[in-house]
Amino acid sequence: MERQRASYRLPRARGPRIAAIGGGHGLSTMLRGLKQYTENITAIVTVADDGGGSGMLRHDLGMPPPGDIRNCLEALANTEPLMAELLHYRFSDGTLAGQSFGNLFLAALNGISPSFDQAVTRMSEVLAITGRVLPVTNANVQLEAEFENGVRVVGESKIFCCKKEQDCRIRQVRLLPEHPRALRAAAEAIENADMVVLGPGSLYTSIIPNLLVDGIVEAIQASDGLKVYVCNVMTQEGETEGYTAADHIAALFKHSVPGLFSLCLTNSSPIPRGVAARYAEEGAELIRCDRERCAELGVEIVNRPVATVENGFVRHEPGHLARELILLHAERSVRIAGAGSAGDFYRVEQPGGRGR
Known part of the structure; x- marks a missing residue:
């Protein structure tokens, strides 16, 4: 099985067009891996x-x-x-x-x-x-968070401390001023992508802010590409304590539209008990994959070994994450044998057209 899955690799110049949406260290980590598989990457950054x-x-x-x-x-x-x-x-x-x-x-x-x-x-x-x-936009925007108790705070850097003080979940976030216009090139890259990837990264401060920019959600909906959300491995202190995979998905849909994507990539690599215990001391834990609730939201969970432990911290491993995304795209596509010198590779197309 492993040999069959590994055979779906394309030359980098002919790799799939990927629009990666997010921010923070999660997005840059994923990009380091993806560039080994395709040259056709557009990173759209908060x-x-x-x-x-x-x-x-x-x-x-x-x-x-x-x-x-x-x-x-x-x-x-x-x-x-x-x-x-x-x-x-x-x-x-x-x-x-x-x-x-x-x-x-x-x-x-x-x-x-x-x-x-x-x-x-x-x-x-x-x-x-x-x-x-x-x-994602040239506009000068600020991020405002509203908590379940009605308290609001303006400034991405202030959300962590305010959430710890209020000790309740974030209800929603918004951009100030609201509805900034997306960079046209960003929207076009999403519309033309073979695969649109959201995350990994901080839910409310790295991923969702992109969805609040006018034109981004519409571009994702208009895209025929495979749409995948890469879920974090651990909950994030000061942002998503106690969240399951379905909680992450529900928040993304609440700030955009239901059914924005239909696949969620989660981690299956084991995390050492000692590392998990240290995270628990800080209020963080492994994100639980509640498949049934995810299915109710219309999202399929795909569990793959994409994480590693580095210097005591749980991180997505760039090569593993990129490989699983490329394979996921290939597995959900019609594979047509290439020609000429690239005959032992595949050109990847989606059923009924370019994408899903």
Whole structure:
């Protein structure tokens, strides 16, 4: 079975067109793996962050936050090791303490470019990245969270502490100002994708903010591509304590439309007891896959070994996650033998057209 599943690999130039939507470290982790399978990647990244070095540049320069964008650019970059090290470098002293050179580089490009998305494009060219990275919108947006007790807080960086103080679930999040317009290139990439991937990443602060941008949900609905949500492995302290897979899916549908996707990829790799116990001390746990409730929501759970433990932390393993996504796309597609020198590979098409 393993040999049969592994045979579905395409040359990278002919790999499936993937639109990956999210933010934070989860999205960049997945991109590192996907670029080994396809060159046709578009990462669509939230711009609601207002903490850390990104928040400082946002406040000082009035620009969208560069951090999540920079992480994705680094993940897809094809540069010399020195350049990669330089982009990742963080200043340790003075007024720039904690700031990364990559953020400053993007900020400088933003200063000489007509728009933020064009600054991202220029940095993409400098780094010779595989695929594309796009901000979901050029608008200057803030994230507001409303809790079940009615309390509201504005600012992505403030949600964690406020949730801990209120000790209740997040009811919903919204963007301020509401209904910013999606970058047209982002919407087009989604519409034309063979596979649309949501996540992995923080539910309310990395994934959902993208769905609140006008044109993104509509583009996902219009796409014929296979639509997959990559669920986190663990619940997230200060955001999704006690959530099951169905709770994640229900929140995504509540902030978009029911049936936005029909597949949810979850992890089947075992997590050591000691690691799980340490997470439990911080109020986090393995996300339970309540299949029956997911099925009631119209979503099929696909359980695959996609996680690993790194330095005591549970993470998606880039290569494993990418491989399972590519195989999932192939398994849910009609496979037509290629021609010429690529005859031992497959061209992947969906029944009745390009996609599902």
